[in-house]
Amino acid sequence: MYETKPYFEQSTFPAIKRNQLNIIQMNLGYLCNLSCVHCHVNAGPKRTELMTKETIDQVLEFAIKNKVTTFDLTGGAPEMNPHFRYLVTTARKYNINIIDRCNLVILNEPTYEDLAEFLADNKVIIIASLPCYLEDNVDKQRGNGVFQRSIAALQRLNELGYGEVLTLDLVYNPQGASLPPPQQSLQHSYKTHLKQHYGIEFNQLYTITNMPIQRFGSTLISKGIFEGYMKLLVDSYNADTLDQVMCRNTLSIDWRGYTYDCDFNQMLDLPLADRADKIHITDLMQDQLKDTSIATRQHCYGCTAGQGSSCSGALS
Secondary structure, eight states: OOOGGGSSSSSSOOBOOOOOEEEEEEEEEEOOOOOOOTTTSOOBBEEEEEEEHHEEOOOEEHHHHHOOEEEESSSSGGSSSHHHHHHHHHHHEEEEEEEEESSSGGGGSOOOTTTTHHHHTTTTTEHHHHHHHHHHHHHHHHOTTTTHHHHHHHHHHHHBTTTTBEEEEEEEOOOOOOOOHHHHHHHHHHHHHHHHHHOOOSEEEEEEOOOHHHHHHHHHHHHHHHHHHHHHHHTTTTTGGGGOGGTTEEEOOOSSSSSSSHHHHHHOOOGGGOOSOBBBBBOOOOOGGGTBBBBOOGGGGHHHTOOOOOOBBBBO
Protein backbone atom coordinates (compact mmCIF):
# COMPACT_ATOMS: atom_id res chain seq x y z
CA MET A 1 0.00 0.00 0.00
CA TYR A 2 1.28 3.48 -0.90
CA GLU A 3 2.09 5.89 1.95
CA THR A 4 0.12 9.16 1.63
CA LYS A 5 1.49 11.19 4.56
CA PRO A 6 4.47 12.68 2.65
CA TYR A 7 2.05 14.21 0.15
CA PHE A 8 0.50 16.42 2.86
CA GLU A 9 3.52 18.00 4.52
CA GLN A 10 3.70 21.16 2.36
CA SER A 11 0.38 22.47 3.63
CA THR A 12 -1.46 25.72 2.90
CA PHE A 13 -4.40 24.94 5.19
CA PRO A 14 -5.37 27.80 7.58
CA ALA A 15 -4.40 27.62 11.25
CA ILE A 16 -7.28 26.73 13.60
CA LYS A 17 -7.71 26.27 17.36
CA ARG A 18 -9.85 24.15 19.66
CA ASN A 19 -13.07 25.12 21.38
CA GLN A 20 -14.66 23.37 24.38
CA LEU A 21 -14.36 19.57 24.30
CA ASN A 22 -17.77 17.86 23.99
CA ILE A 23 -17.15 14.64 22.08
CA ILE A 24 -14.64 11.82 22.37
CA GLN A 25 -14.32 9.73 19.23
CA MET A 26 -12.92 6.33 20.19
CA ASN A 27 -11.45 3.95 17.66
CA LEU A 28 -12.09 0.59 19.31
CA GLY A 29 -9.88 -1.26 16.85
CA TYR A 30 -9.28 -2.05 13.20
CA LEU A 31 -11.03 -5.44 13.17
CA CYS A 32 -13.97 -5.37 10.74
CA ASN A 33 -16.19 -7.86 8.96
CA LEU A 34 -15.83 -5.83 5.73
CA SER A 35 -12.97 -4.41 3.64
CA CYS A 36 -14.36 -1.32 1.90
CA VAL A 37 -12.55 0.48 -0.93
CA HIS A 38 -13.15 3.92 0.60
CA CYS A 39 -11.98 2.94 4.11
CA HIS A 40 -9.50 5.48 5.50
CA VAL A 41 -8.65 3.14 8.40
CA ASN A 42 -7.60 0.15 6.28
CA ALA A 43 -9.81 -2.03 8.49
CA GLY A 44 -10.63 -5.64 7.71
CA PRO A 45 -11.25 -9.18 9.01
CA LYS A 46 -7.54 -9.93 9.50
CA ARG A 47 -6.72 -6.90 11.69
CA THR A 48 -5.96 -7.71 15.33
CA GLU A 49 -5.68 -4.25 16.92
CA LEU A 50 -8.36 -3.85 19.63
CA MET A 51 -8.77 -1.43 22.54
CA THR A 52 -8.39 -3.18 25.91
CA LYS A 53 -10.78 -2.88 28.83
CA GLU A 54 -8.02 -1.09 30.77
CA THR A 55 -7.80 1.62 28.11
CA ILE A 56 -11.59 1.86 27.92
CA ASP A 57 -11.70 2.48 31.67
CA GLN A 58 -9.04 5.18 31.32
CA VAL A 59 -11.11 6.95 28.66
CA LEU A 60 -14.24 6.64 30.80
CA GLU A 61 -12.43 8.20 33.77
CA PHE A 62 -11.26 11.13 31.65
CA ALA A 63 -14.72 11.65 30.13
CA ILE A 64 -16.55 11.60 33.45
CA LYS A 65 -14.03 13.93 35.09
CA ASN A 66 -14.23 16.41 32.20
CA LYS A 67 -18.01 16.21 31.64
CA VAL A 68 -17.79 14.90 28.09
CA THR A 69 -21.31 14.55 26.70
CA THR A 70 -20.85 12.06 23.84
CA PHE A 71 -18.84 9.00 22.88
CA ASP A 72 -18.55 8.49 19.11
CA LEU A 73 -17.52 4.85 18.62
CA THR A 74 -15.68 3.87 15.46
CA GLY A 75 -13.51 1.09 14.09
CA GLY A 76 -13.24 -1.14 12.08
CA ALA A 77 -16.53 -2.41 13.28
CA PRO A 78 -16.61 -1.05 16.85
CA GLU A 79 -19.11 -3.73 17.88
CA MET A 80 -16.46 -6.42 17.28
CA ASN A 81 -14.42 -5.16 20.22
CA PRO A 82 -15.11 -7.68 23.03
CA HIS A 83 -15.65 -4.83 25.52
CA PHE A 84 -18.10 -2.85 23.34
CA ARG A 85 -21.16 -3.68 25.44
CA TYR A 86 -19.34 -2.96 28.70
CA LEU A 87 -18.35 0.47 27.36
CA VAL A 88 -21.88 1.30 26.22
CA THR A 89 -23.64 0.25 29.43
CA THR A 90 -21.07 1.95 31.68
CA ALA A 91 -21.16 5.22 29.72
CA ARG A 92 -24.96 5.28 29.76
CA LYS A 93 -24.92 5.05 33.57
CA TYR A 94 -23.17 8.43 33.50
CA ASN A 95 -25.62 9.85 30.93
CA ILE A 96 -23.01 9.92 28.20
CA ASN A 97 -24.65 9.71 24.78
CA ILE A 98 -23.38 6.92 22.54
CA ILE A 99 -22.98 7.08 18.76
CA ASP A 100 -22.29 3.77 17.04
CA ARG A 101 -20.68 4.01 13.58
CA CYS A 102 -22.31 0.84 12.30
CA ASN A 103 -21.73 -0.86 8.94
CA LEU A 104 -25.18 -2.55 9.27
CA VAL A 105 -23.93 -5.93 8.02
CA ILE A 106 -22.49 -6.65 11.48
CA LEU A 107 -26.07 -6.90 12.78
CA ASN A 108 -26.57 -10.06 10.68
CA GLU A 109 -23.31 -11.79 11.57
CA PRO A 110 -23.24 -14.97 13.69
CA THR A 111 -23.04 -14.25 17.45
CA TYR A 112 -24.27 -10.67 16.86
CA GLU A 113 -27.94 -11.55 16.33
CA ASP A 114 -29.04 -9.71 19.51
CA LEU A 115 -26.89 -6.63 18.86
CA ALA A 116 -29.72 -4.54 17.40
CA GLU A 117 -31.83 -5.12 20.52
CA PHE A 118 -28.87 -4.20 22.74
CA LEU A 119 -28.38 -0.93 20.87
CA ALA A 120 -32.08 -0.10 21.13
CA ASP A 121 -32.26 -0.96 24.84
CA ASN A 122 -29.40 1.46 25.52
CA LYS A 123 -30.79 4.19 23.23
CA VAL A 124 -27.61 4.19 21.17
CA ILE A 125 -27.58 6.63 18.23
CA ILE A 126 -26.78 4.70 15.07
CA ILE A 127 -24.93 6.32 12.19
CA ALA A 128 -24.93 3.63 9.54
CA SER A 129 -22.90 3.43 6.36
CA LEU A 130 -24.97 2.96 3.21
CA PRO A 131 -22.88 4.52 0.42
CA CYS A 132 -25.75 4.45 -2.07
CA TYR A 133 -29.43 3.50 -2.23
CA LEU A 134 -28.81 1.35 -5.33
CA GLU A 135 -27.72 -2.27 -4.93
CA ASP A 136 -25.07 -2.43 -7.65
CA ASN A 137 -23.24 0.65 -6.38
CA VAL A 138 -23.14 -0.56 -2.79
CA ASP A 139 -21.93 -4.05 -3.67
CA LYS A 140 -19.25 -2.59 -5.95
CA GLN A 141 -17.88 -0.48 -3.10
CA ARG A 142 -18.36 -2.88 -0.19
CA GLY A 143 -18.66 -6.42 -1.55
CA ASN A 144 -21.24 -8.75 -3.10
CA GLY A 145 -24.43 -9.16 -1.08
CA VAL A 146 -23.71 -6.26 1.27
CA PHE A 147 -26.65 -4.17 0.05
CA GLN A 148 -29.33 -6.79 0.73
CA ARG A 149 -27.83 -7.59 4.12
CA SER A 150 -27.81 -3.85 4.91
CA ILE A 151 -31.47 -3.55 3.90
CA ALA A 152 -32.39 -6.46 6.18
CA ALA A 153 -30.53 -4.77 9.05
CA LEU A 154 -32.28 -1.44 8.45
CA GLN A 155 -35.69 -3.13 8.43
CA ARG A 156 -34.85 -4.80 11.74
CA LEU A 157 -33.78 -1.47 13.23
CA ASN A 158 -37.06 0.10 12.08
CA GLU A 159 -38.95 -2.68 13.87
CA LEU A 160 -37.14 -1.69 17.07
CA GLY A 161 -38.13 1.98 16.75
CA TYR A 162 -35.07 3.33 14.94
CA GLY A 163 -35.91 6.08 12.48
CA GLU A 164 -38.87 7.10 14.66
CA VAL A 165 -38.29 7.19 18.45
CA LEU A 166 -34.62 6.21 18.21
CA THR A 167 -32.09 7.99 15.98
CA LEU A 168 -30.94 6.27 12.80
CA ASP A 169 -28.81 8.32 10.40
CA LEU A 170 -27.21 7.09 7.19
CA VAL A 171 -23.88 7.96 5.59
CA TYR A 172 -23.15 8.44 1.89
CA ASN A 173 -19.64 8.24 0.42
CA PRO A 174 -18.86 9.00 -3.24
CA GLN A 175 -17.83 6.06 -5.40
CA GLY A 176 -14.50 7.62 -6.32
CA ALA A 177 -12.47 10.82 -6.66
CA SER A 178 -15.34 13.30 -6.56
CA LEU A 179 -17.15 15.47 -4.04
CA PRO A 180 -20.52 14.38 -2.66
CA PRO A 181 -23.64 15.94 -4.22
CA PRO A 182 -25.68 18.41 -2.10
CA GLN A 183 -26.75 16.67 1.10
CA GLN A 184 -30.39 17.81 1.23
CA SER A 185 -31.29 16.77 -2.31
CA LEU A 186 -29.54 13.42 -1.94
CA GLN A 187 -31.30 12.83 1.38
CA HIS A 188 -34.64 13.28 -0.39
CA SER A 189 -33.64 10.70 -3.01
CA TYR A 190 -32.53 8.23 -0.31
CA LYS A 191 -35.72 8.66 1.72
CA THR A 192 -37.98 8.30 -1.32
CA HIS A 193 -36.24 5.24 -2.76
CA LEU A 194 -35.75 3.35 0.51
CA LYS A 195 -39.33 3.99 1.61
CA GLN A 196 -40.95 3.05 -1.71
CA HIS A 197 -38.88 -0.07 -2.36
CA TYR A 198 -38.10 -1.39 1.12
CA GLY A 199 -40.37 0.42 3.60
CA ILE A 200 -37.35 1.87 5.39
CA GLU A 201 -37.41 5.08 7.45
CA PHE A 202 -34.40 6.97 8.76
CA ASN A 203 -33.70 10.41 10.25
CA GLN A 204 -30.88 12.17 8.37
CA LEU A 205 -28.42 11.45 5.60
CA TYR A 206 -24.81 12.56 6.06
CA THR A 207 -22.63 13.09 3.00
CA ILE A 208 -18.95 12.52 3.75
CA THR A 209 -16.07 13.26 1.39
CA ASN A 210 -13.61 10.42 0.89
CA MET A 211 -10.34 11.33 2.60
CA PRO A 212 -7.21 10.70 0.48
CA ILE A 213 -5.41 8.64 3.13
CA GLN A 214 -4.79 4.96 3.86
CA ARG A 215 -6.62 2.53 1.52
CA PHE A 216 -8.47 5.18 -0.52
CA GLY A 217 -5.41 7.43 -0.82
CA SER A 218 -3.28 4.49 -1.89
CA THR A 219 -5.84 3.61 -4.56
CA LEU A 220 -5.70 7.17 -5.90
CA ILE A 221 -1.90 7.00 -6.11
CA SER A 222 -1.95 3.64 -7.88
CA LYS A 223 -4.38 5.04 -10.48
CA GLY A 224 -2.33 8.20 -10.97
CA ILE A 225 -5.16 10.52 -9.89
CA PHE A 226 -4.03 11.48 -6.37
CA GLU A 227 -2.81 14.95 -7.34
CA GLY A 228 -5.94 15.66 -9.36
CA TYR A 229 -8.15 14.75 -6.41
CA MET A 230 -6.11 16.91 -4.04
CA LYS A 231 -6.43 19.82 -6.47
CA LEU A 232 -10.20 19.33 -6.47
CA LEU A 233 -10.28 19.50 -2.66
CA VAL A 234 -8.09 22.61 -2.48
CA ASP A 235 -9.90 24.41 -5.31
CA SER A 236 -13.25 23.65 -3.62
CA TYR A 237 -12.25 25.18 -0.26
CA ASN A 238 -15.21 26.81 1.47
CA ALA A 239 -14.19 29.20 4.27
CA ASP A 240 -17.73 29.13 5.71
CA THR A 241 -17.15 25.56 6.91
CA LEU A 242 -14.00 26.27 8.91
CA ASP A 243 -15.74 27.16 12.19
CA GLN A 244 -17.68 23.90 12.18
CA VAL A 245 -15.05 21.26 11.49
CA MET A 246 -15.22 18.37 13.95
CA CYS A 247 -11.72 18.80 15.37
CA ARG A 248 -12.77 21.98 17.20
CA ASN A 249 -14.88 20.12 19.80
CA THR A 250 -13.83 16.46 19.36
CA LEU A 251 -10.91 14.47 20.71
CA SER A 252 -9.86 11.36 18.80
CA ILE A 253 -8.42 8.38 20.68
CA ASP A 254 -6.78 5.36 19.08
CA TRP A 255 -7.09 1.75 20.22
CA ARG A 256 -4.00 2.14 22.44
CA GLY A 257 -5.33 5.28 24.19
CA TYR A 258 -3.22 7.91 22.40
CA THR A 259 -4.88 11.21 21.53
CA TYR A 260 -5.25 13.11 18.25
CA ASP A 261 -7.11 16.13 16.91
CA CYS A 262 -9.24 13.98 14.61
CA ASP A 263 -9.69 10.47 13.28
CA PHE A 264 -7.89 11.32 10.04
CA ASN A 265 -4.85 12.67 11.91
CA GLN A 266 -4.89 9.47 13.93
CA MET A 267 -4.58 7.44 10.74
CA LEU A 268 -1.67 9.66 9.64
CA ASP A 269 -0.02 9.39 13.07
CA LEU A 270 -0.06 13.17 13.61
CA PRO A 271 0.08 13.77 17.39
CA LEU A 272 -2.38 16.04 19.18
CA ALA A 273 -1.66 19.75 18.63
CA ASP A 274 1.42 18.88 16.56
CA ARG A 275 3.33 17.85 19.67
CA ALA A 276 6.71 16.24 19.24
CA ASP A 277 5.45 13.08 20.96
CA LYS A 278 2.05 11.44 21.27
CA ILE A 279 0.21 11.98 24.55
CA HIS A 280 -1.80 9.21 26.22
CA ILE A 281 -5.27 9.84 27.61
CA THR A 282 -3.92 9.16 31.12
CA ASP A 283 -1.52 12.10 30.77
CA LEU A 284 -4.02 14.57 29.34
CA MET A 285 -5.88 17.26 31.25
CA GLN A 286 -8.88 19.21 29.94
CA ASP A 287 -7.15 22.56 30.42
CA GLN A 288 -4.44 21.40 28.02
CA LEU A 289 -6.97 21.40 25.17
CA LYS A 290 -8.94 24.66 25.17
CA ASP A 291 -7.59 27.20 22.66
CA THR A 292 -4.69 24.96 21.63
CA SER A 293 -3.64 24.73 17.99
CA ILE A 294 -4.95 21.85 15.90
CA ALA A 295 -2.52 19.80 13.82
CA THR A 296 -3.42 20.45 10.17
CA ARG A 297 -2.01 19.29 6.85
CA GLN A 298 -3.14 19.41 3.24
CA HIS A 299 -5.61 16.53 3.74
CA CYS A 300 -7.72 18.87 5.91
CA TYR A 301 -9.13 20.38 2.72
CA GLY A 302 -11.19 17.20 2.55
CA CYS A 303 -13.29 18.57 5.44
CA THR A 304 -13.76 22.05 3.96
CA ALA A 305 -14.37 21.31 0.27
CA GLY A 306 -17.76 22.26 -1.19
CA GLN A 307 -20.45 21.88 1.46
CA GLY A 308 -17.79 20.71 3.87
CA SER A 309 -17.56 17.28 5.44
CA SER A 310 -17.37 16.00 8.98
CA CYS A 311 -18.51 12.90 10.84
CA SER A 312 -21.92 14.60 11.06
CA GLY A 313 -22.14 15.31 7.35
CA ALA A 314 -22.13 18.54 5.37
CA LEU A 315 -21.20 21.71 7.24
CA SER A 316 -22.93 24.36 5.14
